[in-house]
Amino acid sequence: MKVQIRKATIEDASGIAKVHVRSWQETYQGIVSQDYLDSLKVDDRKPLWKKSLSESADTSPVFVAVNSEGEIVGFASFGKERSGNFDADGELYAIYILKEYQGMKLGMKLLLAGLEDLLKQDYEAMLVWVLADNESRKFYESLQPQKAGEEVVNIAGKKYLEVAYIWKNIKMLHQTTIEKL
Template sequence: MNIRKAAKEDASGIAKVQVRSWQETYQGLVSKDYLDSLKMEDRKPLWERSLSESGDTSPVFVAVNPDGEIVGFASFGKERSGEFKAESELYAIYILKKYQRDKLGLKLLKAGLDELIKKKYDSMLVWVLKENDSRKFYESLQPEKAGEEAVEIAGREYIEVAYIWKDLKMLYHTIVEKRLADR
């Protein structure tokens, strides 16, 4: 599996992964009608714009399988709310279900941390739905819980949990030395 920085030409692949991941991950959590309404064609222009305008300030990394298909991505940037003592934010990691549990999340996170550390960021925040089992991935990396917030998706209220890592170099070390070293 190849991990690389995304380019504008990757917008379709990223949009496809985002929509399919939502449909796979949130099945049974979010209404079927809402999940069925998600379309790659709606997300593609947003990713084209994002990759064109903010590639340096908000890097996106993709996981590409041997057939050249994007099967996962991670998006990073400056912490958006200003409410937490975090300089950067992991906006999203999405991986197609077939490729989960293969350390792709860790590899994408490592690529983003490389970039954030080079840009002199020391801390990072991530938001995750409390009911999403994928939050255990983040919890396994021992963040501090920073808060909770209600969000509405398809007319239903959900709780999002904010986690923060105050030392990105330590997180990087944990990923590289302990988690990725376990083969």
């Protein structure tokens, strides 16, 4: 199954929104309330992605994984660290890949594309937040980050522990990612 990684354009908003919703429903089943997961709608996410892809495409890049039929099957979103509470200038906002495309190193390929973009923008360190109960946390841990903090987040009226990981040297993370591919 051939999958290509490329920078997202505004025309990708709908495909990214579909992956965003479906991967939340797949990834967080049994973690986040099923009622909440069932309430997620692609049409609610589409305008958010259109806005993001049109306003901050240069400074907050999004990369997509596209299958041979031209469908988006995964994406990763990057940019400036949002809280200002950590010793990181960059942040990996999200990597989502449809379940049937997981295990094909798409996460690594999407991460690599984003790291290369962040390096061109002279970012030096990167943070990522991940729900503690999310199995995908192991993906990040395999890249040897430092644990930077924890916070409790509220999703649909329930509290969940979120963990922040930091890589103090994006150049080293870039090299590690290449080696894992």
